[in-house]
Amino acid sequence: RKEVEQDPGPFNVPEGATVAFNCTYSNSASQSFFWYRQDCRKEPKLLMSVYSSGNEDGRFTAQLNRASQYISLLIRDSKLSDSATYLCAVIRGGSQGNLIFGKGTKLSVKP
């Protein structure tokens, strides 16, 4: 089992739709969680951190479920510009610097 797993998609949604992605992690000692966004043929960029209590940034909501070992990202009122690949990332338990990424979920928002 891979350390961080995501549904690769693609998720094809119309503008204005709400879409949610999940990401599961296998190491229960993992402590820090993040969502990155990667545009086609570009580098990944941090979208948001995921806090234990859940957190929101505009149209984006991130949640953590430690019991089931998954994190989620919810995008409301999706825009064409949200089309990208969304990577979840986890700091490997017991390490200080090992940021492990999932393979990403591709989102395509259509007019």
Added chain:
Amino acid sequence: DAGVIQSPRHEVTEMGQEVTLRCKPISGHDYLFWYRQTMMRGLELLIYFNNNVPIDDSGMPEDRFSAKMPNASFSTLKIQPSEPRDSAVYFCASSLLRLAANTGELFFGEGSRLTVL
């Protein structure tokens, strides 16, 4: 401010040739990471440095790969000899302070796209 700078942006080489990828991290960042991205395997951590010292190289696929960081402003990833299965995008990233203690934000370079024929 300049971000992470990688070179070359694109390289096409033949199997067996030596490949050297270069990275200049953001000034003042004390962590530097090398990742490799392919469709099949996603974004894989190869090695990372803290204050120029390699901390974890367990992701380096085999002895053909080596990485160095002779000073705080420069790192290289070398593949010798290269093989077609090394074809990928290689990203360098840098970070300030311990990831666990900050936002978890890595600043990635634009990547070096390597094709080995």
